[in-house]
Amino acid sequence: MSWLSIVALAIQTAIGFQGASYALAASGLNLQFGYTGLSNFGHVGFLLVGAYGMGISADRGWSIWAGFALGIGAAIVLGLLLGIPTLRLRGDYLAIVTIAAAEILRLVANARPSEPLTGGSRGIGGLSGRLGFFEPNFIPEGRYGLGDSLVFNSRQLWSMLWTWGLVLLVTLLIRALVRSPFGRVLRSIREDEDAAKALGKNVVVFKLQSFVLGGTIGALAGAFIALDSGAVTPSRWIAPLTFALYTVVILGGAGTVWGPVAGAVVYWFVLDAVDGVLNNLWFDVSDTTSGAVRLALMGIGLMALMVFRPQGILGNKKEMLAGAR
Amino acid sequence: MDLAALVRSPRVLLALVALTVLWPAASASAQDGGGGSGAQAEEAGCAFTKAQAVEANGGPLGSAIWGRLCQVQDGKPTFPEGVAIVVRQGGDEVGRATTGADGVFVVALPGNGTYQVVLDPDTLPKGFALTDEDRATLDAVRVNLGDQQVTFRLGEDTRGKRDFSDYATTVAKGLRLGLILAVAAVGLSLVYGVTGLTNFAHAELVTFGAIVAYAINRAGVPFWITLPLAVAAGALAGTANDRLLWRPLRRRRMALLSMMVVSIGLSTALRNIFQIVFGPDGKRYTAASGQVERSFGPVRLTPNDLAIMGICVVVLVGMTLLLRRTRLGTAIRAVADNPDLASSSGIAVDRIITVVWALCGALAALGGILYGLSLNVKFDMGFLLLLSLFAAVVLGGLGNAYGAVLGAVVIGVVQETSGLLVDTAYKFVVALLVLILVLLVRPQGILGQRERFG
Numbered sequence: 001m002s003w004l005s006i007v008a009l010a011i012q013t014a015i016g017f018q019g020a021s022y023a024l025a026a027s028g029l030n031l032q033f034g035y036t037g038l039s040n041f042g043h044v045g046f047l048l049v050g051a052y053g054m055g056i057s058a059d060r061g062w063s064i065w066a067g068f069a070l071g072i073g074a075a076i077v078l079g080l081l082l083g084i085p086t087l088r089l090r091g092d093y094l095a096i097v098t099i100a101a102a103e104i105l106r107l108v109a110n111a112r113p114s115e116p117l118t119g120g121s122r123g124i125g126g127l128s129g130r131l132g133f134f135e136p137n138f139i140p141e142g143r144y145g146l147g148d149s150l151v152f153n154s155r156q157l158w159s160m161l162w163t164w165g166l167v168l169l170v171t172l173l174i175r176a177l178v179r180s181p182f183g184r185v186l187r188s189i190r191e192d193e194d195a196a197k198a199l200g201k202n203v204v205v206f207k208l209q210s211f212v213l214g215g216t217i218g219a220l221a222g223a224f225i226a227l228d229s230g231a232v233t234p235s236r237w238i239a240p241l242t243f244a245l246y247t248v249v250i251l252g253g254a255g256t257v258w259g260p261v262a263g264a265v266v267y268w269f270v271l272d273a274v275d276g277v278l279n280n281l282w283f284d285v286s287d288t289t290s291g292a293v294r295l296a297l298m299g300i301g302l303m304a305l306m307v308f309r310p311q312g313i314l315g316n317k318k319e320m321l322a323g324a325r
Numbered sequence: 326m327d328l329a330a331l332v333r334s335p336r337v338l339l340a341l342v343a344l345t346v347l348w349p350a351a352s353a354s355a356q357d358g359g360g361g362s363g364a365q366a367e368e369a370g371c372a373f374t375k376a377q378a379v380e381a382n383g384g385p386l387g388s389a390i391w392g393r394l395c396q397v398q399d400g401k402p403t404f405p406e407g408v409a410i411v412v413r414q415g416g417d418e419v420g421r422a423t424t425g426a427d428g429v430f431v432v433a434l435p436g437n438g439t440y441q442v443v444l445d446p447d448t449l450p451k452g453f454a455l456t457d458e459d460r461a462t463l464d465a466v467r468v469n470l471g472d473q474q475v476t477f478r479l480g481e482d483t484r485g486k487r488d489f490s491d492y493a494t495t496v497a498k499g500l501r502l503g504l505i506l507a508v509a510a511v512g513l514s515l516v517y518g519v520t521g522l523t524n525f526a527h528a529e530l531v532t533f534g535a536i537v538a539y540a541i542n543r544a545g546v547p548f549w550i551t552l553p554l555a556v557a558a559g560a561l562a563g564t565a566n567d568r569l570l571w572r573p574l575r576r577r578r579m580a581l582l583s584m585m586v587v588s589i590g591l592s593t594a595l596r597n598i599f600q601i602v603f604g605p606d607g608k609r610y611t612a613a614s615g616q617v618e619r620s621f622g623p624v625r626l627t628p629n630d631l632a633i634m635g636i637c638v639v640v641l642v643g644m645t646l647l648l649r650r651t652r653l654g655t656a657i658r659a660v661a662d663n664p665d666l667a668s669s670s671g672i673a674v675d676r677i678i679t680v681v682w683a684l685c686g687a688l689a690a691l692g693g694i695l696y697g698l699s700l701n702v703k704f705d706m707g708f709l710l711l712l713s714l715f716a717a718v719v720l721g722g723l724g725n726a727y728g729a730v731l732g733a734v735v736i737g738v739v740q741e742t743s744g745l746l747v748d749t750a751y752k753f754v755v756a757l758l759v760l761i762l763v764l765l766v767r768p769q770g771i772l773g774q775r776e777r778f779g
Contacts, residue, residue: 039582041589085765091582092523092723096715097764100757103712111750243589250586288605292597299594306587307574 006276008149014269016156020163021225022267026248026260027170028217033246034254035178036210037190039091042082042098043245045105046215048237049074050222052109052118055232058127059119067131068223075219078105079212087207099239110234123233133227134158159228166224167261170217175257186210187255240295247302253315262313271298371395371402373429375474381429386472388436390420394428394444396453396479404428405453405479409445414438423448440466444477453479493623495742501630501699503737504637507730509692509710510717511644512563512685514729517718518661519681521581522571525588527689527714529595530566531707534559534690535697536603539610548612548698555694556687563686567679592708599704607701633695640691641730644684648726657681661724712753713740716760722770731771735759 013019025047032038053071057063062070082101086094109118118124128134137158145151152160177183185206188196196203226232244267252263271294278290285293305312373393379386381393390412395402410430412420419440420432434440442463446455455461456478466475513527538555542548570591574584616627648654659667660677668674693707700706717736721728736756743755763770 037582039585085761085768089764089768092517092585093719093764093768095523095585096719097761100712100716100760104754104757107754108751111748111754113748113750240593243593246586246589289601292600292605296594296597296601299590299592299597302590303587303594304590306583306590307579310583 005147005149006273006280008147009276010269010272012145012150012152013272014265014267015160016152017159017163017228019264019268020160020167021221021228022245022248023167023261023264024163024170024224025218025221026245026252026264027167027174028214028221029245030214030249030252030254030256030260031174031177031186031210031217032214034249034256034259035174035183035190036186036207037091038087038207038211038214039095040098040211040214041095041239041242042100042102043215043218044237044239044242045078045098045102046075046218047222047225047241048102048105048109048234049078050219051226051232051237052124052222053219054131054223054226055119055124055127056117058130059124061130064131064133064227068220071219071223072216075215076212079215080208083208083211087204087211099242102237102239102242106234106237109237118234119232121234123231125231127232128227128230131227159224163224163228166220170220171257171261178257182206182209190255243302244298247298247305249312250302250305250310251312253312254310256312256314256316259312259314266313270301371397373474375472378429378431378474381425381427382431386431388434388468389431389472390434390440390442390466390468390475391429391431391472392475392477394424394430394453394477394479398452398480403453405450407448407450408453409448411443411445413441413443434468437468437471440468442466442475456480490620490623490625492742492745494625495745496738497624497626497630499738499741500734501626501634501737502741503734504634504641505692505695505699506710506713506717506737507733508637508640508695509689510714510729510733511641511726512681512688513714514718514721514724514726515657515661515681516685518724518726519657519664519678520571520575522588523581523585525585525711526566526591526595527685528707528711529592529599530559530562530686530689531693531696531710531714532596532599532704533562533693533707535693535702535706536599536704537690538694538697539603539608539702542610542612548610552691552694556691559690559693560683560687562690563682563684564679566686567682571682572675572679596705596708603704605704607703609701610698613698613701629698633699636691636695640688644688644726653677653680713737713756716756720760720763720770722772725770725772728770728772735771 025043028046029040029043032040032043050071053069053074054064054067057067057070078101082094082098086097108114109123110121112120114120134155137154139154139157139161141154143151143153144157178186185196185201188199188201189203189206193203196206222237225236248263248267249260250263251267252259252261274294274297275290278285278293371393373395375386375391378391378393382391390410394405394408396405397403404424404427406424406426406428408424408430410422410424410432411418412432412434420434422430422432424430432442444455444461446458446461449455460478463475463477466473509527509531512530513524516522516524516527534555537558538548538551541551541554546554570587571584574587579587612629616629618625618627646654648658656667656672656677657680659670659672660674660681664674667677689707692710696706696710713736714733717733718729719732720735721730721732736759739759740752740756744752747755
């Protein structure tokens with residue numbers, strides 16, 4: 001495999017569904033963490049309920065729209081359930097409770113007694129067929145792209161079309177939102193909650209709105225991940241996925257409109273390029289080891305970003321460093 | 326901690342009430358945990374092996390379906406004689422046997438294949454009965470290797486039934502887990518107290534201790550000598566954590582939320598580096614093998630369990646004395662209470678923080694080693710414990726070291742005993758649910774101070 005094809009494959013992942021779904025999920029996290037300063041470390045829980053909404057809907061023979069409704073509804077309930085008690089407290093509590101809740105959801109979905117609903121550890125498969133996600137696909141069969149490596153088939157393009165389209169929509173929505181008075185209140189909460197409170201803003205309600213909206217966007221991302229892969233399995237929704245989304249948000253620039261998009265594309269490009277290099281070394285690297293190397297690099301990257309360039313690619317350093325506690 | 330004031334506090338009572346209300350609710354949804362019965366029947370002497378079958382048969386079995394009927398009565402195995410066992414294939418009888426005085430039956434077969442094996446319940450002697458009447462006929466018994474053992478379960482169903490000793494042992498095991506969690510959590514809580522950092526990478530300090538002990542142990546050093554060495558390595562690791570990373574970041578006045586994200590990056594990086602270096606599989610200390618449970622009153626524990634609990638208690642008492650009775654402990658508490666005030670009264674805050682990090686590393690390492698001794702050593706063992714540790718720390722009150730101990734014991738016991746009430750798959754879930762529910766009622770934790778929160 002040539003270096004050129006490694007780069008081509010990395011670009012394919014970055015602009016393909018992987019990049020799009022991470023951009024979407026990270027947009028929700030960006031609203032919570034980047035704009036409001038909420039430390040939601042259980043974002044993967046929102047993705048999980050979105051994905052299982054689709055899975056359960058497929059299992060019951062309902063439509064794809066019921067799947068979206070179920071996932072989004074569950075995300076709103078989850079957001080309120082976690083937000084109402086913890087958003088009054090200091091950020092640490094939200095961090096711990098969200099990460100715990102996401103883990104609870106995964107363990108419950110994975111447990112044997114939950115099998116009738118979630119399919120247990122095997123999860124639910126064959127759902128894009130049952131929900132007819134690819135049926136309206138008007139893109140003719142074939143290979144589209146450049147050269148041998150940077151190609152997509154019609155199904156991939158269909159997933160990308162929807163997910164990137166939704167990313168655009170959500171990003172424009174967030175742009176409108178953060179430029180409105182509402183967005184200014186969110187940022188003021190991030191900078192100094194007490195000051196916002198002193199100005200008569202009900203900060204808990206603002207934080208709750210941001211939290212629930214961000215979670216809903218996460219659920220949408222989860223739903224599309226389920227549709228694209230055609231299956232939901234509990235082992236996918238683990239805490240490191242949340243941490244990867246944090247890396248995406250910070251890489252792109254927390255609290256910037258296009259940060260999650262830039263972050264997701266760059267994140268997947270780098271990760272996939274590392275993978276390509278690891279698979280083409282003069283000695284063999286097992287899949288387990290290369291996966292671990294990838295994640296280790298992600299962790300080091302996240303630390304280095306936070307320390308040396310907390311504003312990410314698109315951010316404004318002055319804005320990120322304000323607010324010491 | 327002023328215990329009297331604690332008990333008088335209505336908030337504490339409320340939290341306790343919440344716990345007790347929660348408990349029956351959990352048991353209402355209780356499921357049959359399963360397990361245990363087979364072991365009980367086998368302990369009573371009902372286990373049967375091919376070697377025994379050959380002996381009972383007085384020669385090789387040849388192509389046959391074989392087994393032994395056995396029922397535990399008054400704790401002793403008894404064997405029914407003269408019970409008819411019929412083997413059919415496609416509706417035709419291909420073989421038949423009756424059990425001897427030893428309960429053994431061997432039905433000769435024409436060869437490999439799939440058979441139906443039927444026990445005639447009418448031929449069972451008085452006092453013997455099938456556990457499940459519907460299991461008198463075993464359909465589709467596959468014989469692939471010449472002979473095949475079949476089992477008919479006799480006697481009352483003991484599955485899911487436990488005696489007092491089982492409950493007591495589970496509580497003791499919960500206490501063991503809770504004490505290990507407490508040792509590992511105290512450091513997390515102390516660091517939070519003096520720096521305000523919620524350190525996700527604490528999990529990796531726990532794993533680090535266990536892995537270092539494993540490496541030294543495998544090099545041939547006896548386990549109980551590796552223990553203090555690995556704890557010292559943990560203290561070094563804690564100090565290095567502070568000197569190389571957290572102190573420079575504090576000097577930069579990095580926001581706590583950002584530091585939390587850095588700790589997540591550190592945790593992810595270290596955990597995966599451990600996996601690369603240590604391998605993905607679980608491994609065991611030499612001292613972990615050959616452990617036999619002994620009875621102590623109603624409780625059955627291994628010598629290791631006792632050693633683990635003993636070490637934990639000694640260390641926790643030592644920590645309390647350190648914090649309460651020494652100048653260092655006073656200084657730590659002063660810094661935790663108000664760093665600026667401590668600094669202006671002549672306490673070298675930065676040095677105290679480094680000492681706290683060293684303590685934190687040592688205690689986390691000890692917790693990891695002991696957890697590894699009770700289970701096994703794995704690259705992500707600390708990460709799997711992390712949520713329980715957080716739960717313990719938050720439950721007791723963030724930044725309160727005694728609270729962390731109390732919270733850890735509660736979480737440990739709840740986690741282990743919940744296996745008795747709900748499906749074991751939900752074990753961790755119960756502990757985390759307790760955490761969330763307590764936060765609803767008493768957000769500052771059991772021993773936390775209310776005025777910390779606005």
